[in-house]
Amino acid sequence: MTSRILAGDAAMWRSRRTGVKWGWYADDVLPLWVAEMDAAPCEPVVEAVSAALRRGDTGYPLGRDFVDAAVAYAAQTWSWAIDSSRVTPVADVMIGLSEVVRSVTGPGGPVVVSSPVYNAFFDFVAMTGRQVVDAPLNVHGRLDPEALDRTFGEVTAGGERAAYLLCNPQNPTGTVHSLGELETLAAIAHRHDVVVIADEIHSPIVHDGTFTPFLSVIGGERGVSLLSASKAWNLAGLKAAVAVIGHDARSDVALHEVHTHGASHLGQIAAVAALTDGRAWLAQVTEEINANRALLGRLLAQRLPEIGYAAPAATYLAWLDCRPLGWGDDPAAVLRERGRVALSPGLSFGEAGRGFVRFNLASSPEIVAEAVERMVRSTS
Incomplete structure (x- = not known):
């Protein structure tokens, strides 16, 4: 399936968006944190x-x-x-x-x-x-x-x-x-x-x-x-x-x-x-998120098999168990500093989130793949 709604690279989205997702961190940080999509708008809207x-x-x-x-x-x-x-x-x-x-x-x-x-x-x-x-x-x-x-x-x-x-x-x-x-x-x-x-x-x-x-x-x-x-x-x-x-x-x-x-x-x-x-738009973007669920699973299995990942049954958010990597209670901080990728810290979701991060799947497949590569970089 060719991505039609979740498309574009980081430079394009950073140039087009002035909100919190792309504006909060420095330009060299890839943001997949806050629950907002990198998506072409729904035309009826x-x-x-x-x-x-x-x-x-x-x-x-x-x-x-x-x-x-x-x-x-x-x-x-x-x-x-x-x-x-x-x-x-x-x-x-x-x-x-x-x-x-x-x-x-x-x-x-x-x-x-x-x-x-x-x-x-x-x-x-x-x-x-x-x-x-x-x-x-x-x-x-x-x-x-x-x-x-x-x-x-x-x-x-x-x-x-x-x-x-x-x-x-x-x-x-x-x-x-x-x-x-x-x-x-x-x-x-x-x-x-x-x-x-x-x-x-x-x-x-x-x-x-x-x-x-x-x-x-x-x-x-x-x-x-x-x-x-x-x-x-x-x-x-x-x-x-x-x-x-x-x-x-x-x-x-x-x-x-x-x-x-x-x-x-x-x-x-x-x-x-x-x-x-806007239901046709929603059906298409849901299909593209579903493809990204599978893509993230394949990439993690190949590049970071230590991370625990179960594809989410709903939403466009993935919950990743980073505890086997030994990055402590807040692996999101490690990923930002070493890999320059911003994911949501698990601890912000309560005590049960220690050692976890939340990964936003609502972006282009290219950005998802780049995020995983930056996560790999964080292990070295």
Whole structure:
């Protein structure tokens, strides 16, 4: 397969991009860290946003089209029927998640995560003035029911209100949680009256298995789901997401009307175009990411067989076990200094990430290959 969307060399992307991915590190560092694609844009999105600018449609968002597009996409993609009256536009997934955390927990209260997990969870929980409590994934990288049951029981034993942040699919491991795992989580959360808040931003990109929205499982309607087109269509700079509040959610699970104000009008226009007319683009980029999954596996087997790698079942992020190389707790620092390649440090995803790095697959095959060569250089 010839890459059509994930194409170009480092010099081209560095000349075209002014954002954090290509601008954070020195020019001699190859960046495969933050979850952003080196991708040609989705043309329906370009056309929709350009048309809005041309006609001066740059005011405050109404939100109805965005909500309708998200509801239709969920129904058509996952057979998930969402009541649109339960959907609130928010600035982005993490802002929406933070506001729900504030509503369902008290100051200093517990927010449980399962590491290794999206690194921003830790920072945003700290920003809300709450306390992170870890119930790590098991040795197979799956949700651990015993750890969840024990931890939920401990944090609510004194009557404290608690939340659980579910990453579905899991970032950084790329795990797709099964229907059974999610139903078990819902039952455990209900038993301890813990509110599950599901970050489902990576849900449109699944390679192996089937994505199951948390709110669609038995008992899941007591939780909250947050969705966005930003990861799958590479629209992080066009802010817009939706929060879906389950039918059986507690009365304190609420978002105020002012929370809708942060979602950009142009971001919503972009998301509507992506969700309705950008599916062919998404299918192609997912195919190219899938090819890069296989390419990375071949290159590591040939050049760095010591590194542990299991192709991610979802997302465009690969979780690499560098512990056999003896690079200590933070191999990402070694790779930056010796190989001039920037990967995300595993420790940023929690204690379970010691000795790991996260590798961004959403780039051209040539850049993926160059990154592996730089990793090899780091061993000498």
